[in-house]
Each structure stands twice: as C-alpha cells, then as structure tokens.
Amino acid sequence: xxxxxxxxxxxxxxxxxxxxxxxxxxxxxxxxxxxxxxxxxxxxxxxxxxxxxxxxxxxxxxxxxxxxxxxxxxxxxxxxxxxxxxxxxxxxxxxxxxxxxxxxxxxxxxxxxxxxxxxxxxxxxxxxxxxxxxxxxxxxxxxxxxxxxxxxxxxxxxxxxxxxxxxxxxxxxxxxxxxxxxxxxxxxxxxxxxxxxxxxxxxxxxxxxxxxxxxxxxxxxxxxxxxxxxxxxxxxx
Numbered sequence: 409x410x411x412x413x414x415x416x417x418x419x420x421x422x423x424x425x426x427x428x429x430x431x432x433x434x435x436x437x438x439x440x441x442x443x444x445x446x447x448x449x450x451x452x453x454x455x456x457x458x459x460x461x462x463x464x465x466x467x468x469x470x471x472x473x474x475x476x477x478x479x480x481x482x483x484x485x486x487x488x489x490x491x492x493x494x495x496x497x498x499x500x501x502x503x504x505x506x507x508x509x510x511x512x513x514x515x516x517x518x519x520x521x522x523x524x525x526x527x528x529x530x531x532x533x534x535x536x537x538x539x540x541x542x543x544x545x546x547x548x549x550x551x552x553x554x555x556x557x558x559x560x561x562x563x564x565x566x567x568x569x570x571x572x573x574x575x576x577x578x579x580x581x582x583x584x585x586x587x588x589x590x591x592x593x594x595x596x597x598x599x600x601x602x603x604x605x606x607x608x609x610x611x612x613x614x615x616x617x618x619x620x621x622x623x624x625x626x627x628x629x630x631x632x633x634x635x636x637x638x639x640x641x642x643x644x645x
Contacts, residue, residue: 416626416630419626419629419630421626421629424621441469441470441471442469442470442471442504442505442609442612442616443470443471443473443502443503443504444471444472444473444503444504444505444506444507444608444609444612445472445473445474445499445500445502445506446459446462446465446472446473446474446506446509447475447507447508447509447521447524448474448475448477448510448521459474459590459591460591460592460598460601461507461509461544461546461601461604461605462474464601464605465507465605465608465609468605468606468609469609470609470612473499473503475496475499475524477492477496477523477524479492480492480493480496480523480524481493482523483523483526483527488527493527496524496527496528497527497528497532497537500528500532500537500538501532501537504542504612504616505541505543505544505608505611505612505616506538506541506542506543506544506570507543507544507545507605507608508521508525508543508545508546508561508564509545509546509547509548510546510547510548510557511547511548511550511582512548512549512550512554512556512557515556516556516560517556517560517561521557521561522564525564525568528568530568530569536569538569538570539568539569539570539623540569540570540571540615540619540620540622540623541612541616541619542570542571542572542608542611542612542615543565543570543571543572544572544573544575544576544604544605544607544608545558545562545565546558546576546578546579546601547561547578547579548578548585549579549580549581549582550581550583551580551581552580552581553579553580554578554580555576557578558576558578562576571611571615573604573607574607575600575603575607576604577597577600577601577604579592579597579601585598
C-alpha cells in the first residue's frame, strides 16, 4: 500500500464494487418511470407539452413535466417565494434528470434560459436539487449550425453538479425543421434529437438508484457540511 501521510484513513474508502455493480433487490432496478424535467429556453404556449423531446421521452417510458418560464421574474428581482420560482424549484427537486433546450441568440443561450438556471440554488433546505441528476443539452438556431449555446449549457450543468450526457443536439435553420403544429419534421436532426433522449433515459436509469453512493465524497466524510459552512463563512478577525 502506498504511503500517503496526508490521507485521513478513517474517512478513505475503497470503491465498493459489490454495492456499485450488484443487481438490486429482486434482481431488478427501480421500476418507476424516470422523472424528467424539460426546461425550454423560449417561452412555450402549453407548459404541459414539452414538444418533440417530451413526446419521445414519454414513449421511452419517462414521466415528463415541462416548465414554462412565462412570468418568471429576473434573478434577484423578486423573493424566492414567488410562485414561478417555487414551481421551478419544486420541479428541479422532483426530477431525476433534465433537458435544457435553448435557441442561440446573439451567439449565446437566451436570457430566459439563464434566468431559470440562476433561480435554482446549489442547496435548497439542506438538499442539493440538481447534484447527481442527469442532463441533456440541446439548442436550435435561426441560421447555420452552431454549438455556442450547448457549450455554455454544459458549463452550467457542470457547475450545478449535473451528470451531463455525452450526446447533444443542435438544429440549424429551425424555421425549416418544424411544422405548423410545432413538431419536428423527419430529418437527420430529428433522429439526433431522438438519440439524445434515448441516451438520457439510459444514463438516468443506470445512475439514479446509485446517486447517493456516486456522490459519497471523501472530503465530505472528513468534514461535515456544518463544519464546512462554519469554516468558510467565519468572519475575518
């Protein structure tokens, strides 16, 4: 065994592969549908319909809920008990995974998309509402294909401690890719969106019941959350 004098042995655990890889009770993983939240970047007319991604996820066996940001105040321009903020945070807590989809506007995600993310705290009542959950990122463009928005969403997903899946979707010239009912037309871009939703479901089903173990960290076993808060928030003398 390597000599590591700085390691607190009492809090250092070997990887428990029996726990991580063993079948669950009854030789099966949880049977309830994956709970996935759809977060659109533009304003949507019907919050119960998350568009093509939600329909695909439902067909794959997920339970989906779509958040409409219409009426959401600017971050720091209202109290956290605002009804739209509470609705957003309740959905973040309820979900086992998320889909973030934004148009690219002026080379970036929309302000509406960023506002939704900014209203979700890293910690909420002692619970981290996003940590360890899965995330898929997508964007649509009015012009040629770009990846600015999905790249920015990946950075935010990492900051929110979400497990962002490898695949992603970027649809150029979106005005050509949707019919009058708002459904994506058959195309390679539609197929890519289905790929992303399928991958999101696989990662969600694979990780959700192991989330607590995957997030069990050496540093947090060594120093409790209360001790950490006390240390980082102490007033300068």
